[in-house]
Amino acid sequence: MIRFTKSETNENLELKLEGDLDIESTEVVELELIPIMEQFKAVSINFKEVPFIDSSGIGLLLNAVQSLDEKGIKVTITDVREEVMDVFDLLQIPEIVGDGVFV
Template identity: 55%
Template sequence: MIIYSTEEKNGDLEVKIQGDLDIDSTEIFDEQLLPLLETYQTVNLNFEQVPFVDSSGIGLLMNTVQSLGEKGTKVTISHVQKEVKDIFELLQIPDIFGEGVVL
């Protein structure tokens, strides 16, 4: 289960996510976060408090980045913990998302 907080800065949105990004996060992302994120041109997902991401979380993240990109929203993912970054690199997530998404 995740919780999140948002902070708007100069028309951009930072979303601080806390908790594991897994199957339990799907409903929160799809029903609460995605509609909110679509209203901004630039969104940063701060993963500083995300200690674990499973395959459901990876799929959810990929869907979110793709959906927002199709609507013209630039997404970045920052402050990724080493354990999660290792998973991202193993699955080649930075290459899939393209340069400048995973910071």
């Protein structure tokens, strides 16, 4: 299960995720996190405490980044663990979402 904390400054939001981003956490992200993120101009998602992501989590992340980008919301993903970044790199996620998302 995924948990999150949020920190707001002006029109920016920082989300710190904790736990696995998998099929069990998609509902939390879709129903709680995405509506929150849509209220800001820039969103930073901290992955430091995310040890695992599965295909449903990757799909959800891709959809969220694309949806927010279409609304003019800048998304960055930070502090990704090496094992999770290896999965992202293997699937070419940084190339798919574009420059500047993974920092």
